[in-house]
Amino acid sequence: xxxxxxxxxxxxxxxxxxxxxxxxxxxxxxxxxxxxxxxxxxxxxxxxxxxxxxxxxxxxxxxxxxxxxxxxxxxxxxxxxxxxxxxxxxxxxxxxxxxxxxxxxxxxxxxxxxxxxxxxxxxxxxxxxxxxxxxxxxxxxxxxxxxxxxxxxxxxxxxxxxxxxxxxxxxxxxxxxxxxxxxxxxxxxxxxxxxxxxxxxxxxxxxxxxxxxxxxxxxxxxxxxxxxxxxxxxxxxxx
Amino acid sequence: xxxxxxxxxxxxxxxxxxxxxxxxxxxxxxxxxxxxxxxxxxxxxxxxxxxxxxxxxxxxxxxxxxxxxxxxxxxxxxxxxxxxxxxxxxxxxxxxxxxxxxxxxxxxxxxxxxxxxxxxxxxxxxxxxxxxxxxxxxxxxxxxxxxxxxxxxxxxxxxxxxxxxxxxxxxxxxxxxxxxxxxxxxxxxxxxxxxxxxxxxxxxxxxxxxxxxxxxxxxxxxxxxxxxxxxxxxxxxxxxxxxxxxxxxxxxxxxxxxxxxxxxxxxxxxxxxxxxxxxxxxxxx
Amino acid sequence: xxxxxxxxxxxxxxxxxxxxxxxxxxxxxxxxxxxxxxxxxxxxxxxxxxxxxxxxxxxxxxxxxxxxxxxxxxxxxxxxxxxxxxxxxxxxxxxxxxxxxxxxxxxxxxxxxxxxxxxxxxxxxxxxxxxxxxxxxxxxxxxxxxxxxxxxxxxxxxxxxxxxxxxxxxxxxxxxxxxxxxxxxxxxxxxxxxxxxxxxxxxxxxxxxxxxxxxxxxxxxxxxxxxxxxxxxxxxxxxxxxxxxxxxxxxxxxxxxxxxxxxxxxxxxxxxxxxxxxxxxxxxxxxxxxxxxxxxxxxxxxxxxxxxxxxxxxxxxxxxxxxxxxxxxxxxxxxxxxxxxxxxxxxxxxxxxxxxxxxxxxxxxxxxxxxxxxxxxxxxxxxxxxxxxxxxxxxxxxxxxxxxxxxxxxxxxxxxxx
Ligand SMILES: Nc1ncnc2c1ncn2[C@@H]1O[C@H](COP(=O)(O)OP(=O)(O)OP(=O)(O)O)[C@@H](O)[C@H]1O
Ligand SMILES: [Mg+2]
Numbered sequence: 016x017x018x019x020x021x022x023x024x025x026x027x028x029x030x031x032x033x034x035x036x037x038x039x040x041x042x043x044x045x046x047x048x049x050x051x052x053x054x055x056x057x058x059x060x061x062x063x064x065x066x067x068x069x070x071x072x073x074x075x076x077x078x079x080x081x082x083x084x085x086x087x088x089x090x091x092x093x094x095x096x097x098x099x100x101x102x103x104x105x106x107x108x109x110x111x112x113x114x115x116x117x118x119x120x121x122x123x124x125x126x127x128x129x130x131x132x133x134x135x136x137x138x139x140x141x142x143x144x145x146x147x148x149x150x151x152x153x154x155x156x157x158x159x160x161x162x163x164x165x166x167x168x169x170x171x172x173x174x175x176x177x178x179x180x181x182x183x184x185x186x187x188x189x190x191x192x193x194x195x196x197x198x199x200x201x202x203x204x205x206x207x208x209x210x211x212x213x214x215x216x217x218x219x220x221x222x223x224x225x226x227x228x229x230x231x232x233x234x235x236x237x238x239x240x241x242x243x244x245x246x247x248x249x250x251x252x253x254x
Numbered sequence: 255x256x257x258x259x260x261x262x263x264x265x266x267x268x269x270x271x272x273x274x275x276x277x278x279x280x281x282x283x284x285x286x287x288x289x290x291x292x293x294x295x296x297x298x299x300x301x302x303x304x305x306x307x308x309x310x311x312x313x314x315x316x317x318x319x320x321x322x323x324x325x326x327x328x329x330x331x332x333x334x335x336x337x338x339x340x341x342x343x344x345x346x347x348x349x350x351x352x353x354x355x356x357x358x359x360x361x362x363x364x365x366x367x368x369x370x371x372x373x374x375x376x377x378x379x380x381x382x383x384x385x386x387x388x389x390x391x392x393x394x395x396x397x398x399x400x401x402x403x404x405x406x407x408x409x410x411x412x413x414x415x416x417x418x419x420x421x422x423x424x425x426x427x428x429x430x431x432x433x434x435x436x437x438x439x440x441x442x443x444x445x446x447x448x449x450x451x452x453x454x455x456x457x458x459x460x461x462x463x464x465x466x467x468x469x470x471x472x473x474x475x476x477x478x479x480x481x482x483x484x485x486x487x488x489x490x491x492x493x494x495x496x497x498x499x500x501x502x503x504x505x506x507x508x509x510x511x512x513x514x515x516x517x518x519x520x521x522x523x524x525x526x527x528x529x530x531x532x533x534x535x536x537x538x539x
Numbered sequence: 540x541x542x543x544x545x546x547x548x549x550x551x552x553x554x555x556x557x558x559x560x561x562x563x564x565x566x567x568x569x570x571x572x573x574x575x576x577x578x579x580x581x582x583x584x585x586x587x588x589x590x591x592x593x594x595x596x597x598x599x600x601x602x603x604x605x606x607x608x609x610x611x612x613x614x615x616x617x618x619x620x621x622x623x624x625x626x627x628x629x630x631x632x633x634x635x636x637x638x639x640x641x642x643x644x645x646x647x648x649x650x651x652x653x654x655x656x657x658x659x660x661x662x663x664x665x666x667x668x669x670x671x672x673x674x675x676x677x678x679x680x681x682x683x684x685x686x687x688x689x690x691x692x693x694x695x696x697x698x699x700x701x702x703x704x705x706x707x708x709x710x711x712x713x714x715x716x717x718x719x720x721x722x723x724x725x726x727x728x729x730x731x732x733x734x735x736x737x738x739x740x741x742x743x744x745x746x747x748x749x750x751x752x753x754x755x756x757x758x759x760x761x762x763x764x765x766x767x768x769x770x771x772x773x774x775x776x777x778x779x780x781x782x783x784x785x786x787x788x789x790x791x792x793x794x795x796x797x798x799x800x801x802x803x804x805x806x807x808x809x810x811x812x813x814x815x816x817x818x819x820x821x822x823x824x825x826x827x828x829x830x831x832x833x834x835x836x837x838x839x840x841x842x843x844x845x846x847x848x849x850x851x852x853x854x855x856x857x858x859x860x861x862x863x864x865x866x867x868x869x870x871x872x873x874x875x876x877x878x879x880x881x882x883x884x885x886x887x888x889x890x891x892x893x894x895x896x897x898x899x900x901x902x903x904x905x906x907x908x909x910x911x912x913x914x915x916x917x918x919x920x921x922x923x924x925x926x927x928x929x930x931x932x933x934x935x936x937x938x939x940x941x942x943x944x945x946x947x948x949x950x951x952x953x954x955x956x957x
Contacts, residue, residue: 065432089438097436103429106422114422119438123419167437258766265762371588373783375790375816383820385796392769394794397762466791467759468783468816470588476757511763515752516726518763 016041016203017093017171022061022071024054024227031057032068033227039171044197044204046214046235049224050247055207056098058224059173062205063095064088075171089119094169098176098207100156102148108159109135109144112166119167131166138162138192154185161189165196172196174206178213186213193217211239223247257390262508264391270484270504271401272466274497276459277481277488278408279452285491286428286448289339289350293358294456295478299471300361301327301457302464303369305376316376316461323461324454331453332446339449340442358474365471376464400462404500407455408493415493424448428491483526489536498537576619577611577884579874580641580650582662583867587629591782591810592654592677595864598852600624603871606840611875613884622871623647627658635661642669649673649877649890651870654863656682656728663693672891674873676866679703682728684913692891696873696906696917697866698829700729700805702943703921704736704777707803708744710825710923710940711775714955716800718746721773723764723788725780726753729806733779749773756781761788765797773797779805782813789820800955801825803923811859814926814934821926821934823956828924828938830865830903834947838902839872845902859933866919869901904944920944925954 017039024032031054039045049055060066062073064085073081080088089095103111112131116122122130135141138158143151148159157177164172174193178186190213197204197217208214214221214235221238223231225247231238238244276298283289291297301323308319334357342353378396385394415421427434427444435441463469463477480503485491488499503522511518529537581600585593600622607620623645625637634657641647642665652662652675659675660683666673673693675683679700684690711720720741724730730753741748749771751764765788768776776799780788785807792798807813808826815821832849843851848868849860873894878884881893895915898907906917920943924936937951 063436065436085432085435086438086440089436095436097433101430101433103426103433105429106425110422110425113419114426114439115437117419118423118440121438127419163437258770261766262763265766269760269762371586371590372812373786373816375786377818383790383793385794387796392796394762394791396794463759467787470783476759480759507760508763511760512766515754515758515764519755519758 016076017062017205018072018074019062020072020074022058022068022073024057024061024066024068030054030227032061032071034071035227035229037222037229039203039205041170042197042201042203043220044206044218046211046218046221047205047207047224048209048211048214048221053224053247054227055224056175059095059175059205059207062088062171063093063173086118089167089169090121092168092170093173094119094164094167094171095173096157096160096164096175096177098179100153100160102151102156102159102163104149105147107145107147108140108151108155108162111148111159111163115163115166116168119169122168130168134162134166137195138165139188153180157181158189161192168200169202170200171203171205174204174208176207176209178208178210186210189213190216211235258512259509261391262512263505264393265397266505266508267501268393268397268401268504269508270501271404271497272397272459272462272500273480273484273503274500275400275404275407275462276456276477277484277496277500278404278411278493279455279459280478280481281485281488281491281493281496282411282448282455283452284485285493286424287339287343287445289343289449290354291339291452292351292354292478293361293474294354294452294481295474295476296358296361296365297327297330297453297474298456298460298463298477299365299469299474301460302376302469303365303374304457305461305464306374309376315379316465317378320458320461323457327454327457328450331450334453335446335449336442340445358478362471362474369471371470371472373468373470374464375468376461378465382465396466400466403458403462404497407458408497411451411493420447480522483522485536487526487529487536489538492536492538495536495538502537575616575885576621577878578621578623578645578647578649579871580638580645580647581622581624581870582627582634582637582641582650582652582658583624583654584629584658585624585626587627589627589629589655589657591812591861592863593626594858595852595861596624596867598855599864599867599871602838602843602848602851603840603868606838607871607875611878611884613879618878618884629657631657631661634658635665638662638665639669642666642671647671648885648887649874651675651874653677653867653870659683659695660687663687663690663695666693667691670891671887672877672894674870674877674894676870677863679729679732680911680913680916680918681732684916690915692887694873694894694908694915694917696869696908696919698827698919698921699912700732701736702918703805703827704733704740706921706923706940706942707737707777707825708740709942710803710953711801712744713953714801716774717772718744718775719771719773720746720748720775720777721768721771721799722748722750723776723778723780724751724753725756725758725784727756727781729779733777733805737777747771756784758784759787761791762795764788765792765795768792768799769795769797774800776802777805778802778807780807782807782810786813786816789817789824793820798957800957802956808926809862811861811934811936814936822928823954824926825923825939825953826926826936828862828922828936829919830862831922831924831936831938832860833938833950834865834902834904836900836902836904838868839900840875843902848902859935865903869903869906872901873897873899873906904947920947922947925951927951 019037021034022032116127116130221235223244231244280294309316342350484499488495507518510521583593610617610619627634650673654677656678659678675695683695724734803825834845877894881890908917923940929935939953941949
């Protein structure tokens with residue numbers, strides 16, 4: 016459903032994507048690891064439409080979307096969370112989800128409201144529905160980031176370190192939320208995470224990214240065992 | 255003495271409403287698009303000229319021309335956004351200021367050529383010339399109407415922003431442009447509508463100014479200064495803040511004016527600078 | 540009659556000078572004409588906020604050019620007359636600039652300057668410095684004469700503010716009022732002048748005065764001033780605002796139910812366009828009349844009567860006649876009289892001296908440079924009129940007080956405002 020075809024992106028001398036190609040099937044869950052600055056977040060930017068690649072093509076559901084902006088891609092079904100949560104600060108939690116449901120999922124009026132309320136319940140934010148986003152703590156901000164992405168009813172969900180900084184029980188809860196959403200909507204997920212432990216229960220495929228290239232792609236334990244992957248993590252054990 | 259104070263405060267509040275009416279479009283455009291529209295006052299003056307031309311041309315009262323003028327103003331705002339502001343906003347902080355400054359100069363020159371530098375004014379009929387008395391207080395109907403109009407416009411905008419899907423879209427866009435796109439908001443039409451609303455309110459204010467005072471092709475500059483000060487004093491981008499800002503300016507002007515008119519306008523500017531230094535983000539916020 | 544603040548004036552002046560430097564070389568005309576033709580330079584505001592003063596220029600200049608088409612014969616010699624006009628763009632710095640151009644490039648024999656101190660004073664100063672004769676008008680003589688060195692080459696023929704305040708006071712005294720005068724005087728030259736003379740006059744009469752305070756030109760809100768007038772029970776209002784401010788003030792006065800018994804407005808109510816803007820509110824406002832179509836005087840150039848002169852303008856342009864027409868025409872009449880009186884019209888100091896000896900009559904009435912209130916000043920009489928709606932539906936200034944020149948017929952009786 017998602018295909019990246021020889022994508023190249025440079026920031027000055029830094030290459031964040033080096034003729035990178037990748038295909039993700041519908042319903043697939045792909046984990047992404049890689050050292051800091053490997054280009055993981057940039058890759059999401061290229062997929063979601065925030066970043067324009069210097070070369071290459073992005074296809075979604077078989078059609079090229081390279082020239083579409085983030086808004087159009089969202090409406091096609093690409094949902095994304097930011098590594099550092101960026102809620103609409105001046106709006107309440109519910110309003111954050113409503114606007115995503117109305118615009119991203121095209122659920123107007125009542126439909127939008129019921130979608131938003133359902134996502135609230137699924138992500139355990141119901142009690143905070145009327146709280147302004149600017150008054151949320153980190154845990155809830157991360158939840159809201161996920162909930163807002165879910166409210167756009169994506170076919171492909173891009174998760175950027177949603178588990179980072181959370182405690183073990185919180186991570187478990189989060190993993191469950193994602194599992195529930197996948198089970199119901201059959202959505203595909205690409206999930207960047209430094210904490211590989213969070214990924215292992217969910218993903219069936221793991222990518223390792225370094226310096227804008229995919230240096231490992233396959234079953235998680237195989238990728239993590241590969242010498243090239245071990246080398247970039249040099250001493251630090253990704254497990 | 256007490257009566258003088260009461261008069262000053264009441265008149266100041268009413269005057270503040272008029273300032274807020276002019277300022278709310280500026281506040282909206284800044285709040286949502288970060289657009290500092292230097293031509294805001296000139297657009298208001300254009301509205302006054304349009305009302306003058308239509309009212310005399312069709313031989314109808316000024317108020318009757320509003321249903322015709324406001325849609326035109328909205329369309330003009332949309333058009334300006336699409337062909338001018340949009341591009342300028344992509345060019346950094348200074349570009350919109352320069353572009354709208356250019357627009358301001360252009361409007362002034364076009365108006366001078368088309369309408370001459372003669373001061374004009376709109377004829378609001380009987381009501382516009384009438385006042386009423388409560389106790390020792392004499393108030394102008396037009397001022398009262400202007401204040402109510404400001405409250406009505408701000409109230410409508412408030413409800414629109416808080417209660418509707420369209421309003422949520424605007425607020426989300428104002429909050430974080432990138433994230434707004436990320437959740438599927440088409441930003442361009444949102445901006446275009448906001449610009450349309452901003453110009454329509456400017457034009458409404460322009461017609462009001464035309465009824466209360468005189469205007470000429472250069473009147474936009476002074477109008478802009480007061481509107482700008484009301485926006486800054488109230489708090490950048492906050493609509494109720496803008497009303498509060500307008501009222502604070504109006505009351506200051508009136509009370510200082512009662513003491514000595516020489517310092518009335520000066521006091522307003524001093525207040526503006528004081529707020530800018532002490533509370534740079536404005537009274538509300 | 541000052542409308543522009545000094546800072547803006549100076550700024551625009553710089554712009555004007557810069558713009559001009561680029562094109563002045565292309566503007567020189569007939570270099571040979573300097574020898575035996577007589578050249579008159581004419582400086583007036585034709586564009587900008589003061590443009591209304593120069594609006595009748597084309598007509599006035601046309602009349603003068605026709606009258607002088609055959610040239611002037613002086614001492615058995617016939618001199619062709621050439622007129623060079625310059626626009627001040629309503630800006631004092633630019634006025635000085637164009638005066639210098641007339642003197643240096645066009646080499647004019649005499650400079651005429653008209654309309655507001657922003658024109659008359661800088662142009663007169665330039666002429667004094669270059670020792671070129673100059674006649675100015677439409678600036679109260681007090682403003683023209685004070686703060687400048689005693690003039691030698693420059694002259695002024697116009698009314699005076701003190702004299703005007705005197706006739707205002709006579710008129711007020713004739714109406715039954717409580718003798719409380721309100722003064723609406725801005726923070727500009729004219730405002731200061733009226734403040735000075737009206738204050739002195741009310742003291743002399745023992746009347747009460749409620750001053751507005753020196754508000755800034757361009758103010759949009761007058762409610763605090765109106766409150767003060769109401770509180771002081773003002774029945775006589777004297778105002779010297781710029782026209783747009785007067786419209787704003789007077790409307791807000793109506794809205795706030797401030798209705799004095801008599802209103803005398805200097806400068807702002809000179810022009811019919813302002814009266815039209817005010818509509819009904821203009822009725823019976825008192826304004827000075829320094830010239831009107833009803834003046835029983837003729838052009839000394841070709842005998843045209845004031846009435847015919849005004850009618851020609853009205854029928855030619857479809858606009859109402861304005862008071863500056865008469866005085867602008869008179870400037871040329873005075874220049875011609877001076878050329879004739881001078882021993883040698885091409886001798887600048889002889890010409891300047893000749894102006895000082897002039898005593899005569901123009902379409903605007905009598906002028907007399909030999910017995911003015913100040914050196915080189917000829918004082919014109921100041922009449923009073925009231926704006927009234929005429930049969931035509933237009934507002935006209937009807938002469939109601941002719942005490943300073945009874946030769947001019949009054950056209951109506953003084954009426955209180957309401
Ligand atoms: N807008 C930008 N301009 C310039 N350089 C950028 C920009 N965005 C990212 N970079 C650089 O590109 C490189 C890749 O950044 P990216 O955020 O994609 O890495 P990452 O793999 O997500 O790292 P982390 O694990 O720290 O989140 C980094 O060196 C970063 O500094
Ligand atoms: Mg990252």
